[in-house]
Amino acid sequence: MPPEMHALDRRLPPASLLIFSVNSITQLLPLVILGLISGKADFGQIGFWLLIALLAVVLGALNWFSFRYRVGRDQISSRSGLIFRKQRLLKFAQVQNLSVVRTLLHRLLGLSLVRIESGSGAGDDIRLDGVTQAQVIELQAMIRGEHAADSISSAPDPVLLKLGTLELVRLGLISNRGMLVVAALFGYLVQSGGERSMRASMSWLIDPIWAQYQGAHLSYMGTALAVLSMLLVALIAVRLLSVGLSILQFHGFELSARPDRVLGRYGLLTRIQAALKFERIQQVAIEQSLLHRGFGRASIRVRSAAQQAANEGVQQLAWLAPVIRAGRVDELLKRIQPQVEWGQFNWQPLAGDALYLVLVQRLAWFSVFFAVLAVVFKLKALWALLLLPVVCFSAWLYVRRTRIHVSAQSVAVFHGGINHLTLASRVGRIQTIAIRQGPLDRAFGLASVDVDVAGSMGAGLRQLVLPLLEVERARLLAKQLLDHA
Amino acid sequence: MTDSLDPIAQLPLDPATLTLWRVHWALGSLPILLALAVLMIASPFSWLLAIALWLALGVLLGLAAWFLPAMQFARWRYALDESAFRIAHGLAFRRSVIVPRSRLQYVDLAQGPLERRLGLANLTLNTAGTSNATVTISGIALAEANRIRDDLLASTQRDVI
Numbered sequence: 001m002p003p004e005m006h007a008l009d010r011r012l013p014p015a016s017l018l019i020f021s022v023n024s025i026t027q028l029l030p031l032v033i034l035g036l037i038s039g040k041a042d043f044g045q046i047g048f049w050l051l052i053a054l055l056a057v058v059l060g061a062l063n064w065f066s067f068r069y070r071v072g073r074d075q076i077s078s079r080s081g082l083i084f085r086k087q088r089l090l091k092f093a094q095v096q097n098l099s100v101v102r103t104l105l106h107r108l109l110g111l112s113l114v115r116i117e118s119g120s121g122a123g124d125d126i127r128l129d130g131v132t133q134a135q136v137i138e139l140q141a142m143i144r145g146e147h148a149a150d151s152i153s154s155a156p157d158p159v160l161l162k163l164g165t166l167e168l169v170r171l172g173l174i175s176n177r178g179m180l181v182v183a184a185l186f187g188y189l190v191q192s193g194g195e196r197s198m199r200a201s202m203s204w205l206i207d208p209i210w211a212q213y214q215g216a217h218l219s220y221m222g223t224a225l226a227v228l229s230m231l232l233v234a235l236i237a238v239r240l241l242s243v244g245l246s247i248l249q250f251h252g253f254e255l256s257a258r259p260d261r262v263l264g265r266y267g268l269l270t271r272i273q274a275a276l277k278f279e280r281i282q283q284v285a286i287e288q289s290l291l292h293r294g295f296g297r298a299s300i301r302v303r304s305a306a307q308q309a310a311n312e313g314v315q316q317l318a319w320l321a322p323v324i325r326a327g328r329v330d331e332l333l334k335r336i337q338p339q340v341e342w343g344q345f346n347w348q349p350l351a352g353d354a355l356y357l358v359l360v361q362r363l364a365w366f367s368v369f370f371a372v373l374a375v376v377f378k379l380k381a382l383w384a385l386l387l388l389p390v391v392c393f394s395a396w397l398y399v400r401r402t403r404i405h406v407s408a409q410s411v412a413v414f415h416g417g418i419n420h421l422t423l424a425s426r427v428g429r430i431q432t433i434a435i436r437q438g439p440l441d442r443a444f445g446l447a448s449v450d451v452d453v454a455g456s457m458g459a460g461l462r463q464l465v466l467p468l469l470e471v472e473r474a475r476l477l478a479k480q481l482l483d484h485a
Numbered sequence: 486m487t488d489s490l491d492p493i494a495q496l497p498l499d500p501a502t503l504t505l506w507r508v509h510w511a512l513g514s515l516p517i518l519l520a521l522a523v524l525m526i527a528s529p530f531s532w533l534l535a536i537a538l539w540l541a542l543g544v545l546l547g548l549a550a551w552f553l554p555a556m557q558f559a560r561w562r563y564a565l566d567e568s569a570f571r572i573a574h575g576l577a578f579r580r581s582v583i584v585p586r587s588r589l590q591y592v593d594l595a596q597g598p599l600e601r602r603l604g605l606a607n608l609t610l611n612t613a614g615t616s617n618a619t620v621t622i623s624g625i626a627l628a629e630a631n632r633i634r635d636d637l638l639a640s641t642q643r644d645v646i
Contacts, residue, residue: 305613431614434582435490442579447490452614463616471490478491478583482569485585 009068009079015109016130020067021060022105023129028052028059069128071142076116078126088126090116092143096280096305100136100273107271112136116143144258157256157263160332161321168250171323172243174291175299179238181245250322257335264317276317278336280305282429282455283464284320286329288420298326300333303455340410340426347403347414354468355399357444362395394418404466406477408484411451413466423464427484429453435474447474451481491581494562494571501603502624503558508599510550518543563622565633570610572622582620586640588612594630606630610637 032052062082069078077089101113114136117125131139163171172178209230218226251268261277283303292298300320321332330343366388373381394417401416405424412424434450441447449466466477521542525535561574573581593609600606607623608630625633 430585431588431612432582432584432617432620434580434617437490437575437579439577450617452612452617454613455615475490475492482583482585485587 008070008072010070011068012064012128012130013111013132016111017061017064018109019060019105019111019113019130020064021057024056024059024063025052028055031055069126071139076126076139076142078128090126095143096277097275098140098143099275102267102271102273104269106130112273114139157258159254159256160262160335161253161255161324161328163250163253163323165247165251167323168246168253169243170295170297171250171299172246173239174289174295174297174323175242175246176238177245177249178241178243181241182238246322253322255320262317262320262336264319274317276302276304276320281337281426282453283423283425283461284333284337285461286420286422286424288326288422290418292323293326293420296326297323298329299323300329301461303453303461305454337426339428340424341407345405345410345412345424346407347405350399350402350404350468351444351446351470351473353444353446355396357440357446357468358395358399359392360440362391366391399468402467404469404477406466406480408480411464411466411481413464421462423462425451425453425464427481430481430485433478433481433485435478437471441468445471447471449474449477449481489560489562489573489581490579491562491564491571491573491583493566494564494573494581496563498558498561498563498622498624499605499626499629501605501626502561503554505599505603505605505624506554506558507550510554511547514546514550517546561624563625565636570620570633570637572620582617584610584612584620586637588614589637589640592634592637594634596627608633 035048063080066082066085067078067080069076074093075089075091077087079085079087095116097115097117099115099117101115102111103113106112109130111130111132114128114131115125116128116139128135128139213223213226216222248268250266252271253264253266256263256265258275260279261275263273263275265271265273281302281304285301285303287299287301288297299322301318302320304317320336321329324332333340333342370381370384373384398415398417401414401420403414403416405412405414406427408427410424410426411430412422415421415423430451431454432450432452434452435447436450437447446468447470448468451464451466453464466474469477518539521539525539528535530538556576557574560576560579561572563570563572565571567586569586570584571581573579590611590613593607593611595607595609596605597607604627605624606627607621608625609619609621611619
């Protein structure tokens, strides 16, 4: 028997029963796997799938009936579970993030999944799977400490960044999302059955090409051209896939500003709405690969303090701008972190001897690489020496371009190899400062300063390190950072 | 210690720590000695050679267990001032970490059986950071560790992220 309903308790709308049923399917997965493995059922057996569907509906309905929530003046609570009852209560003041996700099913039903997260790390967020748009707006308003009526009638939020389809095509061309998918697929094929399964699955593509090639009797030049053109076709196909994935992920990307946070909305099939409180931003990463620069673009990621949320898959706004005109980066970041001197950093070079250290390091790695080549290819390995100038040039380029910035408000590093990466944090967000010195650093009288901040280190984010500085300068910078931390 | 990365961190660890570390090293060497003994028994060497080799390796391990902790001990320094807790250590790879008082989340004090006997404690400072989130100092006298903990907790603020 479900517990008695209190007058203030609310149930989710009946349409969300369908969402609960679909969610229950994941709970039934072990049963499905067991059925298939034991041979009691197979994919063609309609009765088995009907039973699973029925179970999912029953389980979904039970979960739906046992779930209720209550919105008070300054708190929200939820109760769920028939056998093991789980109650959660969150004060609005504790709420760090409210994210809204709309999968295809949600959109068909006109509902949303709302996750209200405290960022305490205890996994005590409240999930409302299947609330109406009006309820979402009401919740957002209450959590912001306003009355619902004010919020609905309030002016629309100013839009900071909007990405059209053309811009997403650019993003697809710049990013290599397609390659990641291809690599994952390749990995899966290798895992699932080795070379034979790979050949079998690619035979529809390879066999006709191979037959054509054998029939054509091409010269060396012809073969080379054929291989080159095939590579080109593969490259174009992967880039097209990247474009498709970018559009799928970021369709209708819109970043709007609230007084204390930014809101991002994006996604073609699954529509995501995620928020990011300005105060919780720990680190900003601006990426500019060679392709970014060719298109005059950059990408901005942020690292925020809601670690648990990221781990549990709650929608955090990780991309401030998946792609943005390079000239607009500072303007956008100034809106989000007005305390930081975006665009006016006092960039300082690395230590004078840094080049020697980097050269020694890279040449040492090159020697190992060369030794392996020499063992395998004997004298032919000498050709690899032609790479030496490239190794030296890349070391020179990195040291010459890499810069650091430290002020009372902010700390930043610009990594300037072939791909550019700027990492910046507010000094007020620093957790610890460490000075590091390896044996090679000591030989050159150098040291590095590690600046640690909160927040999980997602893809594309790295620790902020002020590298290759004179020891005395490293000490002074550490002191300066501590004074303002 | 003029070449320390952090000249402000000046306090050495409690001398009893050296005994603790040596015991740890010695205990850590025991399984290695045992594995070496098995290897020697299985080896084609004559008994005499096998025992001589085993003894030689044992002496080497013993020397390492005696001198390496001493070298590490000599480089360990810490300090607590009005703004931060600092440590500096490392032989080949040197490191100094500064934990601002305002960033402390909580402080742990732990004592193993050997530490209890020697009157020592492990002090762990936890921040909300990621790669350097915790800073542990093993080998301060219990009374001193308690004093540092109370001092640090008195200055901890509420919202530190």
